[in-house]
Amino acid sequence: xxxxxxxxxxxxxxxxxxxxxxxxxxxxxxxxxxxxxxxxxxxxxxxxxxxxxxxxxxxxxxxxxxxxxxxxxxxxxxxxxxxxxxxxxxxxxxxxxxxxxxxxxxxxxxxxxxxxxxxxxxxxxxxxxxxxxxxxxxxxxxxxxxxxxxxxxxxxxxxxxxxxxxxxxxxxxxxxxxxxxxxxxxx
Amino acid sequence: xxxxxxxxxxxxxxxxxxxxxxxxxxxxxxxxxxxxxxxxxxxxxxxxxxxxxxxxxxxxxxxxxxxxxxxxxxxxxxxxxxxxxxxxxxxxxxxxxxxxxxxxxxxxxxxxxxxxxxxxxxxxxxxxxxxxxxxxxxxxxxxxxxxxxxxxxxxxxxxxxxxxxxxxxxxxxxxxxxxxxxxxxxxxxx
Numbered sequence: 001x002x003x004x005x006x007x008x009x010x011x012x013x014x015x016x017x018x019x020x021x022x023x024x025x026x027x028x029x030x031x032x033x034x035x036x037x038x039x040x041x042x043x044x045x046x047x048x049x050x051x052x053x054x055x056x057x058x059x060x061x062x063x064x065x066x067x068x069x070x071x072x073x074x075x076x077x078x079x080x081x082x083x084x085x086x087x088x089x090x091x092x093x094x095x096x097x098x099x100x101x102x103x104x105x106x107x108x109x110x111x112x113x114x115x116x117x118x119x120x121x122x123x124x125x126x127x128x129x130x131x132x133x134x135x136x137x138x139x140x141x142x143x144x145x146x147x148x149x150x151x152x153x154x155x156x157x158x159x160x161x162x163x164x165x166x167x168x169x170x171x172x173x174x175x176x177x178x179x180x181x182x183x184x185x186x187x
Numbered sequence: 188x189x190x191x192x193x194x195x196x197x198x199x200x201x202x203x204x205x206x207x208x209x210x211x212x213x214x215x216x217x218x219x220x221x222x223x224x225x226x227x228x229x230x231x232x233x234x235x236x237x238x239x240x241x242x243x244x245x246x247x248x249x250x251x252x253x254x255x256x257x258x259x260x261x262x263x264x265x266x267x268x269x270x271x272x273x274x275x276x277x278x279x280x281x282x283x284x285x286x287x288x289x290x291x292x293x294x295x296x297x298x299x300x301x302x303x304x305x306x307x308x309x310x311x312x313x314x315x316x317x318x319x320x321x322x323x324x325x326x327x328x329x330x331x332x333x334x335x336x337x338x339x340x341x342x343x344x345x346x347x348x349x350x351x352x353x354x355x356x357x358x359x360x361x362x363x364x365x366x367x368x369x370x371x372x373x374x375x376x377x
Contacts, residue, residue, distance in 0.1 A: 061273030062245035063207035092242030118367015121338040125345025144302040151306030173299015
């Protein structure tokens with residue numbers, strides 16, 4: 001019991017550090033988690049971490065939260081999951097709360113307005129980059145292209161809620177995989 | 188009741204986000220604009236803030252939307268909302284994760300979800316492009332050609348720097364800010 005409590009506390013501190021020092025969340029966290037959880041504390045093996053990230057990708061929610069909860073649970077049960085998740089969230093929460101005050105204070109300055117005009121154009125470049133790297137990692141093929149294009153068109157030109165598009169496409173994927181399997185192909 | 192609404196909205200967003208990074212962005216745009224919690228411009232500004240501060244985008248944006256609309260308690264509700272679905276689902280999956288990993292149903296759903304998320308992010312990128320180039324709509328009278336030209340130069344330069352030179356996102360944001368300030372004050376002179 002005492003050991004579990006101590007591990008939970010270490011989990012909190014570890015994930016607090018991860019939350020406070022990784023920029024970009026999600027995948028940027030993998031090397032730090034490996035170093036702290038596998039190398040330093042030897043709580044999990046390398047391939048277990050890879051499994052965890054694979055699952056974090058196919059369960060709902062941000063990857064950072066999913067993997068923190070999962071690692072925490074494996075190391076110290078429910079309380080460990082709670083401590084790891086709380087730890088990874090807390091730095092963001094504090095930093096953004098402070099920054100929102102600063103943003104409000106300065107947002108009326110002319111130079112700040114001009115800066116953000118430039119920044120918005122820079123953000124466009126950043127999200128295009130993110131989009132291209134995701135596209136490169138995705139499987140290609142007619143089925144993928146139809147879903148990509150369909151989701152893009154429906155979301156850009158109709159008022160249909162994004163959530164319905166997501167549910168519909170998950171079902172389409174499921175049906176498609178069943179049909180493929182019936183024909184004796186693997187997905 | 189804004190607190191409950193923030194919690195429920197971000198709970199839904201957390202429950203239907205698949206994948207990392209900006210996978211959450213289309214859902215955020217949908218919900219935030221529908222409720223008129225923030226302007227599209229404020230969301231784009233915040234993407235830059237989130238890139239320049241530590242922590243996952245999902246938590247950063249939930250906290251920000253929460254605090255802007257409902258103060259600290261609003262931030263707590265939104266952040267709790269976005270975290271809770273993950274937390275619950277993972278606790279369940281962690282017990283059966285070997286089965287989950289080999290589940291054909293999960294694999295099937297993911298073959299549909301992966302490309303969909305990319306299409307949805309592409310649509311979010313289009314929204315951002317509209318905000319950058321047509322902040323006041325497409326009517327000719329509302330177009331500011333000077334700002335459009337400046338934005339185009341910065342966006343193209345940004346794409347070149349990030350794809351070819353692979354510069355760090357924060358550096359790109361700093362460069363964009365400096366260029367924006369310079370262009371703004373030059374614009375006042377002419």
